[in-house]
Amino acid sequence: MDTHITEAAAPTPQDYKSEVKPIWCPGCGDYSVLAAITRAFASMGLEKHNTAVVSGIGCSSRIPAYTSVYGFHGVHGRALPVAAGLKLARPELTVVVFGGDGDGFSIGGNHFLHACRRNVDLTYVVMDNQVYGMTKGQASPTTEANWCESKLTPEGTGVNPIQPVQLALACGANFVARGFSGDPNGVAKLIVEAVKHPGFSVVHVMSPCVTFRPEQKGWKSTVHPYGREPTDDPALAMRAAMEDDGFGLGIFLAGNRRPFAPAGKPVATLDQLEREFAV
Amino acid sequence: MTVDSVTIAFVGSGGAGVMTAGQMLLDAAANVGWYGLMSRSSGPQIRGGEAAAFVRLSPRPVHAPGDRFDMIVAFDWQNVERFAAELPLSAESVLVTDPTQGEVPAVLAASGARIIEMPIKEIAASVTGGRVNMVGLGAVAAVVGLPREGIEAVVDSALGKKGPAAVQASLAGAEAGAKAAAGWGLGLELAAPTKNGATRWNISGNEAAGFGALKAGVKFCAAYPITPATEVLEWLAPNLAKTGGILVQAEDEIASITMCVGASFGGVPSVTATAGPGLSLMIEALGLSVASETPVVVIDVMRGGPSTGIPTKSEQSDLNIAVYGLHGDAPHLVVAPTSIADCLQTTQWAVHLAEAIQTPCIVLSDQAMGQSRAVVDKPADAPFKAKRLLAEIKDGETYKRYANTESGISPAAVPGMPGGEHTADGLEHAENALPSSQSSDHQKQLDKRLRKLTTYDFGSAWADIEGDPQGEVAVLTWGSVTGPAREAVAKLNAEGRKIRLVSMRLIAPIQPEKLAAALKGVKKLLVLEQTHGAQFHKYLRAHVDLPGEVTVFSRPGPLPIRAREVRETLVSLV
16 A cells, blocks of 8 residues: 555645644753654655554653654553564554664663564664653663763663664664754654665664753764765674764665565465364 | 273383374374374473373263373383373273383382283384384274274375385284284273264364464464463464464564554454463563553463473463453453363454453463363354454544443544544553543543443353253362363263352453352352462452352362362262
């Protein structure tokens, strides 16, 4: 089914927003990501009833209710398998997954690994603020080891953060990009590319937490283009990612893996299946 | 002079072909018109360890494993002491032993059973391509009076593809075994089969559960293997594909259940299967299914617990987690098949109920039913199909996903339906699905999610009620314990007693009025279950006043509760 509107009445980003006021703090990076998502949906002309957004738990995961497409707000860390089940059962839908660094890489880490590997045609937008915002300021798997502002780990975690882009590449994601919420148009473009690209697409969005990581205001000076053209070679992409400082923006990989999409074609009736048991 | 039932065991080390012998005996018996029940036991090794196949045959449907073994055929006695508790014997039993393959273990000989020496290995060697298990099968066939055509049919179907030489070798082995057993005079010839023309199936509980899901219209399964549920999933894999569905192997049980929730959100009826440890992992997602009103079905093939427990043995101890495991007030469906054949209809019913009520349903099967095979009358076709109440959204209408209807069931919008866009949520919500922490919304939605279950008409399938409807003595049980209870009650009623049997298929929501009506007039009640902590009895007591004097027989696995034990307990009550 073609999920794109071909008529002349072009949709606007506003068409994809609901009336619900977000719970986010003023200045939260997620506002810009929401703007980027609705811009991306509008520019693709997606049919609202054939689009579904899936999320887990956390500030970023509140996004589905702020859109006017179908949404599923599930449990912590499990957005990816919910989205995979939905897409596998209803392949004609456009399914986009949203979540944060805790939801995606801590409790959700195993599902992230297998989602990259399985390569179902999904787009996963991770809003990374290197903290757990909703539970009020604990370290996340992307927090630096010596961040001492959390009451839970007052001496710092002492544990090295994971590198989401490298992890996505290592596990086989077919499209890997990084954006910055300070450039919502840039993020919108990445989301469009990611959705259009077949297979599992990861858009890692640096999205500052104004309340628990106010120093992330400085990210606007730290981000930079990562400096290469997108490649379809995962090894090249990985080398670029490993040489990057974690703030490089752009598309690292636009790969060639075939998406995972088993399709059952009915070739037997229930009566025929019964024969296996007949004495 | 024929008998009504014969219970046989083949035992030996893995390479002897014990499991094949048992399977072929059941298949041969089915072929000539008998009914049967077969289960298996093996050591912990993946290959080659000790193995036992237990087969009970009868001209009438078999409900339970036998009270004792009439005959054990041992290809060797390696580690058979491990099975001793599963091999009840008496002085009337017969142990067939190969004198070159070890001594009869003292623990079995102590029964006083008659010992017959049969040089099985030597007989097999005397036949070209002869195998010990075919010799043993032939001996058993002679003892029970199984006509030659039965053996020929199963050998042909098992080995026909390997060519006439293989078939010939097997038949010759069976014949040699039959000849050696010809003079034993054990008096174990089984009564002739009743040829009533009924269509019969040879099926396991796990296959039946998978087939039931398909019959209801399931089109999606996410799977993670676990003993003793794996066969449900392995049966579904090719058969779902053949009927236009999909099975995907997930990375763990949490991914399995959440993929099912996702597929179900897309409107596609979904199922998964697991055992206790997997069900524990799935509990959070089942709560999400309750709160978001997204139906799913989980087949739990129960095994010995807690924790890793006894994976290859049966028990009923997941009742508590199935009923009480979800955090919050999260009423949902729990059903329990009452027999191997009933695994089909009950799973089919579970899918129908889950979709109709938009809530999860746990199907409590167990290893005894799941991994045993039975020859049964083909189950009648049941009308249960997956059919979700879908919303009809009019132009301009604001759709409310969690509308507070009288029945409690809200018309569902599914992606693809214009105007039905909403975000389904595990967060508590208002009727329009938006998150809400308001007390009025929480009360309304809690009431609604309970009301849709308590006001639903479950009909007569909530329990199997048998025996004497006026009986003042009654047995109340569930799941696989129904089998021995059925046999015990039938035998006692045939002797002139008046005993009722109630087997609860609908575990949750409990039906207090129906249960009270089913037990009206009962003066002595026996509650039967295979748990250590009397989970079923405590669950009943939490919701209903049980009538009369109540006796609880609650014993954990791994040993099956036998009909004789139920009979003796009932007799002691009166």
